Amino acid sequence: MSAAAIPSCQIIEAHAPTLISNILTLAWRELRDALRARSFLLYSLAFLALGLGVSYVSAAGTGSLGLSGFGRTTAGLINIVLLVVPLMALTTGASAIASDRERGMLLFLLAQPVSRLEVVLGKFLGLSGALIACITLGLGACSLVLAWQGGATEPRTMLWLAGLSVLLALSMLSVGMLISALARKASVAVGTGVFLWLALVFVTDLGLMAGTLALRLPVKTLFLLTLSNPLQAFKMWALHSIDASIDVLGPAGLYAMDTYHDALPWMFGASMAAWIVLPLVAAALIFRTRSPV
Amino acid sequence: MIRIDHLTMKFGKFTAAADISLSLARGESLALWGSNGAGKTTIIRCVLGLLSFQGTIRVGGRDVARDGKRARSLIGYVPQELAFYDDLRVWEAITLFARLKNVARVDLDATLDHVGIPDQGGKRIRELSGGMKQRLALAIALLGDPPLLVLDEVTASLDVCGRAELVALLGRLSGQGRSLLFASHRADEVTSLAQRVLMLEKGKVTAEVPVSQFVARLGAGSVLHLHMPAPSRPVAIQLLRDHGFAPTLNGVGILVPVPATQKAVPLRLLAEARLSVDDFELLSPRDANLSQENHA
């Protein structure tokens, strides 16, 4: 928007400052900023590039044979989502409140007739919008590449993947905002976000691996521990939605199929919903009592 | 408009405000006076509901702690320095706050004209000078025409020129039936804007006085003895009175009691009025009395 885009019309209309309208207003500003932020652009490009790479490379393998089903493409895309989306969402969330606080913007914002709940929800909503844009753009482009390559991926798979990626992004955003509400400095918040990302992506899984090998964890424990990690819940839900089964995940997957049957998608959903709602509620409660400076 | 009862606010062991009570009537203008760390900003942030505190604060009858959002809807706030998303354009910032303040219609050009920054609507906030930013902050504070303006050292980061202009602008605005609560450590601002002054020191109220007694109360400082040509002395005395000082004539010049932090202010005021000062000396109150008696 250049200076010339300033309208000759000078009248600005606004709505009643209900909870919803304030949230929308704040979300709009957050979204506007996020979509222009350099870091966000970088993440989007990285996601796009990796996704396109996976789509391009793996479509070449199966396309010629006309095989469909769970293949390397889907596995690769799940991998990319698991790697990029949590990082993007965690760091975005972590800087959301802390950097405003650090720069004194929060003070000015909270001196206006807005409640803190509105600020938290507005930020969450706006950043969600930005993350959704990034994910749908990335996976949409991947679908186009796959279609062009004649790849063996069903549209349904891509839609599920996109929807579940959004849920994953929301849960990580929520955790990021909790970090942000707690942290005093933006740099500390983002650092904590990155650390948590490492933990969720690598450390917990490696720990589970070691635990399984060393302690001979029973399948039930292994499954429930895995389920409690939102990344793994996303992964299992994605597999389940594509294949109607997670038996591809070996004995623990079979155990889950046999034990929980139709309840499985609900369990995945519950795990992810908990990861979205609980940190956000905690963030809102903490933010309510914290000084804005 | 504001009623504060027994406000106490602590940061850990440090007491930023101790048992402060005050009230501000509609249309009245109250200055919070004190040096840095006296508790001015703390009181303002408590009024805005930004900090949690003991005691009660009501704005327009609304409890700030419990009903902060509605209380704040009566307040236009200007901070010491506008720290806001400086990537926003001016019109976008105005739009954003108009929405948050439930302002149905805003005439953008008139709004900017009003605070003396016409034609800046398309600029990004970061492209504005310090003075323009403060004017934008003022424009935002005035959105929705709130009955109470709360200003926190609004001129502190401005140069002399910008400061004078802003103070003049605020003077015009305060005359329109708005209540004004502002923090300052500049006597000239206090005298030109306030009707009453709450004098603070280390979080405590040391005095609450009408502005007419304000400068006299400052007398604990020293006395500036100005030597200047006789013809300009009456004008000078009038000017200094206008700015809250209490000058007196003696044989060779003018004696002005000045607070410890404002010793050069009379000099500046006179210089700005193009009244020449030949010489000056700084006397202790006792010496000043002696000199007065001698001349008598």
Added chain:
Amino acid sequence: MNANRSNLAPRVAILAVSCLVGLCPTTASAQDSMQAPNEKSAGVHDSAGVEINAGTIGRLIKAAKPGDIVHVPAGVYREHIRIDKPLSLIAEGRVVIDGMSSGDIVEIAAPNVTLRGFVVRDTGIDLDKENAAIRVLADHTVIENNTLEDILFGIDLKQAPDAVVRGNFIGGKDLDIARRGDGLRLWRSDRVLIENNTIHDGRDAILWYSQNVTVRNNTSRRCRYGFHLMYSDDVVMENNELTHNSVGIYLMYSKVVTIRGNRLLANRGPSGYGIGLKEADQFSISDNLIAGNRAGIYLDGSPFTKLKPGDISRNTIACNDVGLTFLPSVKGNVIAANNFVDNIEQVCVSGRGELTGNDFAADERGNFWTDYAGYDANADGIGDFAHESVTLFENLLDREPKLRILLFSPAQQAIEFVGRAIPAIRPEPKFFDPSPLTRPVPVATNAGAAPSRLSLAICGLGLASIASLVYVSSRAFAHTTRRKGVVA
């Protein structure tokens, strides 16, 4: 059978049966007319669904002479039948033999019997007594174009050599897998031809001690074992489609078996395989499409002897959880000219061990691997570097299958990366293909249609449009609140 007769015969039969049921207590006159298919008769109303008293077919059989062709008119017959003389029993129209949930239904106790076109339904559910729809106890039987519904065991050949089982449709009872019976069973029945049958929702189709059997063009789905060979040698299995069973084909203790051109898809039982071999010998597995199974091919102690190397060639083994699973001691297989396409784990040695006793190439031509990382500079279709599988994570999976729950996680990549980066913990290569192919081998088995590219493209555009919608809305939000109005 010509068309003329098949049109006429039901009416004749109905007339006869009407006589039987309503008019004449004795069957003699009716028998005559039944056995005179060309005899003309006045038209009778179509009577599908007419229920006929028990014992009717039994009486027809009793009255027939050996070698007779007995046409059974349309209707529902609630009875159990024993055929004790060489006869052709032909259903005219829809003939239902209903076992009323008890016992066996049809028992063939004489050689040279043909049973064609019947609907046989509702056996008992006694597993100990092996209640079967059709039990054959003699040789040279032809069981053709019958539909078996709601049955415990379907067709049970006991010492019934030289039989033909063709074009039957066999559907099991809706029971827990442990309480089901076998859709098809051969017991010591040599030289049997099994073709064009469809078996679903049964337990197994199983061959016990039956030699020289041909199994072709059959379909099996949702059973336990699609086809199971126990001690059955010289068997050819061709062009069958075995999907969604626990196991597609399981060879146990059988030799000289050819498995060719079959489609083995999505056989995913808890220990499910496309093809499983246990102590099988002199086998050849070629030109099959083996996709989406838990394990494509599972090898346990096969080949059992050194008489002939196990031949696994020109198969497309794709998108299975594991392409090939070997038990550690397996050796003597030649695995060449197969396509290993995107199996989550291409080759697995269950437990630990190595595959040095097996060759992954024949005549200097190996297999096509989608995970081959080398290149082919001289474009001769053979990669310039050997393909060897060294992956630390798979190594862990082979040791502890429970870890599969962490598949597709970035942690998996981390492990692989570490495995590649630190030679000290790099596992030994599991296997070694000296001359990997760089282009897929054409396999005749049709792979089925890929999903539509158009719908995928539309899906992509749809997703991307959500992104642009978000972007546009972020810009439009402020603008929507402005309106033309006063200009200051």
